[in-house]
Amino acid sequence: MADQPLHADHALMAKIADGDHRAFALLYNRYWPLLYLHAYRMLRDEKAAEDAVQETFTWFWKNAPLITFKGSVSSYLYGAIRHHVLNQIRHEKVKGAYFDEIAAYITAGHYQVDEVVRYNELVEAIESEIDRMPPRMREIFNLSRKHLHSHKEIAELLGISESTVREQIKRALRQLRVVVNDKSYLLLIAMQLLR
Template identity: 45%
Template sequence: MTLYTTLADHDLVAFLKDGDKTAFTEIYNRYKGLLYIHAFNRLRNQQEADDVVHELFTTLWTKREDMFLKTHLSGYLYQAIRNRIIDVISHKKVESAYMVSLQHFIDKSEAVTDHLVRENELAALIEKEISALPPKMREVFELSRKANLSHREIAAKLDLSEMTVKKHVNNALKILRGKFGLLTVLLYISHH
């Protein structure tokens, strides 16, 4: 019987790659404390430090067969925990920026309301121009942009060739771009 606590890291990794749960447990017991201390020193939050350590070991187990060590196991684990810490810190920065942005949005709600009124007016103008398209072109365009059907699906539904569908969509976009400009049309399409 193998005494796992006496094995070197590279032996434990070999057993781990073969799916040996006892080797995994030994790696976990050997490194969890050090990795937690490192994570806690950087994050200053027990729950986040616990989470990154557990996430690391979960990934270590699920991706054990694909694991390739360029260095010692300790270096690999240290780098992996460092990357996870950086991800958490980056996520916090994004979250913080989002909260600042949200507060700014709330503070500027009157400007937003004015913007929405203009956006709705523009959408109504674009809808008016879409309804002025030739009937078949309009039908194809609306199926493409509003119903989100592929050219193939539209062709099958309307008994047309895919090339004809593509031509109708391109012509409709060309007409709308000519009237409103590319950016306006793209913004409108992305909202519908």
């Protein structure tokens, strides 16, 4: 029974990807109030929250054919709203006075329900980007971050210099930085990614 909403959302998503406006309207009406409340809790501004939800749904509609889900549609939408709001903050679209309040909100751990979802979405995005790396870079990065080998061990294992290992890891992290684009996430990559 609990799987029905998940299944229904995925069925709607398939129709939306095919350009079905009615399916999009159903999804929009189902999640707009919840996403608005989520955005409002972060922004404390009704107009900014409405704009964030509207812009997120607009982006979602335009990109629906390219979006794939491993989890739930609702988790994806919550993550998209959060990402959009954080981008607004970065680009100073929200009054500066709210930044400290939002940072405190995030630090205080008010995302208890979403922490696992956020982490899993992050790991998926990182894994996807790692898969796009050139084979040698991917191999070196995985030996370093997944298998916890030192630069020296990787160099010996692959018959290359330590400086080559260091350079490949730096390039890999730069490539991930473009995708992740968030310093706290980059810290996660550097410290505990894919344990």
